[in-house]
Amino acid sequence: MMLLRPIIDVLVTGGLLLLLASALPGVRLKSYGTAVIVALVYGLFSFFLGTLIGWILFIPMFLSLGLLGLLINALMLWLTDKLIDDFEIDSMKTTLIMAVLLTIGRFVMSVLLNVLL
Numbered sequence: 001m002m003l004l005r006p007i008i009d010v011l012v013t014g015g016l017l018l019l020l021a022s023a024l025p026g027v028r029l030k031s032y033g034t035a036v037i038v039a040l041v042y043g044l045f046s047f048f049l050g051t052l053i054g055w056i057l058f059i060p061m062f063l064s065l066g067l068l069g070l071l072i073n074a075l076m077l078w079l080t081d082k083l084i085d086d087f088e089i090d091s092m093k094t095t096l097i098m099a100v101l102l103t104i105g106r107f108v109m110s111v112l113l114n115v116l117l
Helices: 006-021 030-056 058-063 067-083 093-117
Strands: 027-029 087-089
Touching: 006 030, 006 093, 027 030, 027 093, 030 058, 030 067, 030 087, 058 067, 067 087, 067 093, 087 093
Parallel strands: none
Antiparallel strands: 027 087
16 A cells, blocks of 8 residues: 555646646646656655755745745756656746646645545
8 A cells, every 4th residue: 555655646646747738838748658757757856856955945945934845846847847858848937837736736636645545
């Protein structure tokens, strides 16, 4: 059961990415397979690099009431965009909007998965 949770997270985040890409102009994803790869890379970036940056910038993040965390998420999404060819976001504004919506969507997904699993 413990190994199943991260797999479900990546698959559902891939679906969320595909949904957001179809709803937001300026975001392109080739397929659901690409969305799953983007979810996996974004998750790894967020876990390793995002956690490190969060620890380094703890005080400014605390003082900004977590809003700096959204900028860190946008940075992770931008890095993912640069790394994966079949995933493209046109502008930094769209990247920030996508990061905010993805953060909200992943939070809702986490709450639902906690209830269901």
